[in-house]
Amino acid sequence: MISLIVCSRDAHALAAVSKSAAATIGVPYEVIGIDNSKGTYGICEAYNRGAAQAQYELLCFMHEDIRFHTVGWGQKVADILQDKTVGVLGITGGLYQVAAPAAWWGCGLKLCRENVLNVFPDGHTEMDLHNPEGRALTDVAVIDGLWMCSRKEVWQQYPFDSRTFTEFHFYDVDYCTEIYQHGLRVCVTFEVLIEHHSRGSVNTSWLHNALKYEQKRSGQLPFGPIALAAAETRQIEIAPLQEFINRLLSAGFPSRLIGKYVYRCLRLDPANRDSLWLLRQWLRMLFRQPKQVVHSSAA
Structure with a gap:
């Protein structure tokens, strides 16, 4: 069977x-x-x-x-x-x-x-x-x-x-x-x-x-057997998107890719504090300069 x-x-x-x-x-x-x-x-x-x-x-x-x-x-x-x-x-x-x-x-x-x-x-x-x-x-x-x-x-x-x-x-x-x-x-x-x-x-x-x-x-996304109001949809979408961006940042994924998802977050809710924090993290990553190596010699 x-x-x-x-x-x-x-x-x-x-x-x-x-x-x-x-x-x-x-x-x-x-x-x-x-x-x-x-x-x-x-x-x-x-x-x-x-x-x-x-x-x-x-x-x-x-x-x-x-x-x-x-x-x-x-x-x-x-x-x-x-x-x-x-x-x-x-x-x-x-x-x-x-x-x-x-x-x-x-x-x-x-x-x-x-x-x-x-x-x-x-x-x-x-x-x-x-x-x-x-x-x-x-x-x-x-x-x-x-x-x-x-x-x-x-x-x-x-x-x-x-x-x-x-x-x-x-x-x-x-x-x-x-x-x-x-x-x-x-x-x-x-x-x-x-x-x-x-x-x-x-x-x-x-x-x-x-x-x-x-x-x-x-x-085909999103989908499901339930109907959600537009405001509820935005609320549900933003949390997993923010979590995904955090994981991309931690894993060192390319800044261009991360920027695409940050933009999506801001479109959902431009004033969201967590999204603005992620924007700052992304900008720091984007404009971070390579650390200079300082060479020293003993006198």
Whole structure:
């Protein structure tokens, strides 16, 4: 019934998540682990390879650092994906994908819909549960790739873009965007509880892939299943844009690129104090002179 597809970096981690699935899924399944211990593939290519091998019509793309709490979750997935309007299913996502280069959480906590138990390296846990409507299933714009389920026919029509995304970031946001733009629903279920042992990382690779995503999807952003007033849209857009500029500055990206995003920030709200601070940082970067090396000699 369900093919579980894992881009695996660690055989022990793959065995552990496979054991967790076996104890809880409750329906016929298979595990397809794509060995990526040597970093041979980007995650898009690994997932496409795994999906091509799948014998079942339901596909579950998942990380190997998750564990399942809900017994019988396989049937719940099957029941939801029987609805042909649903293109992809997850457990955490955002109602609105902003125009700024941002991940699924860029819309802010108010517009996130989540049902995930985060486990941290020191052993403590935090439950992220945001479901103000109290629904079992909620439509969103994009979901997090820690666990994503689709019908095989959906993946066949809209496979992961391994040409653009050759690393490990924005594969999930882009997959959801493609599905959403073709009229299928992107959904979060609150009937399946999963624990996740990693919060991910926002590094230089993430920034490069954010830029790739924005360039590819520029004519399609922003989007989502909710309607926002113009003032609310500006408010939602400015925070992730400012965060992105900060990250570009810290990572030493070219000043011309940073200037483009600073200009976008100022257009959204010319008097915003944080945007004016970023403008000053950018100007300092732009006009910074190379430090002179002073040579001294002993008398």
